[in-house]
Amino acid sequence: MKIAIASDHGGYNLKNIIYNHLVSNGYEVVDFGTDSLKSCDYPIYAKKVCNAILNTEFDKGILVCGTGIGMSICANRFKGIRAACVSDTFSAKMTRAHNNSNVLCLGERVVGQGLALEILKAWLNTEYEAGRHQKRLDLIEE
Secondary structure, three states: OEEEEEEOHHHHHHHHHHHHHHHHOOOEEEEOOOOOOOOOOHHHHHHHHHHHHHOOOOOEEEEEEOOOHHHHHHHOOOOOOOEEEOOOHHHHHHHHHOOOOOEEEEEOOOOOHHHHHHHHHHHHOOOOOOOHHHHHHHHHHO
16 A cells, blocks of 8 residues: 655654654555645645545555644545544544545644554554445535
């Protein structure tokens, strides 16, 4: 599985923790930035990850900012992206199982490192159930 990851300055530290965790667990991961704590604009980085997924270069994406909200708002502007801002493991599972989310958004200032990694694990290990849920996704795409 190929994963694209990015953050703004508010999510920089958590992004690096997640990146290292994914790489150490055998995932192919590309970091689309930012590369420092210097203030920057999150839409630039959300756009890079979303385009990489839409171009089928990557299977999933992870976006991190201070709350996860800005990244999710921006990512969901892209047709074909289903981004979910998550702060608990149940929601992480449900957004994959029922919504087939392809981008996980996290807030560094909202979730700690341990919970973030548990959310990530739940999200990555949950399969989309399709069935009755596909009709709803089709309605969203219309």
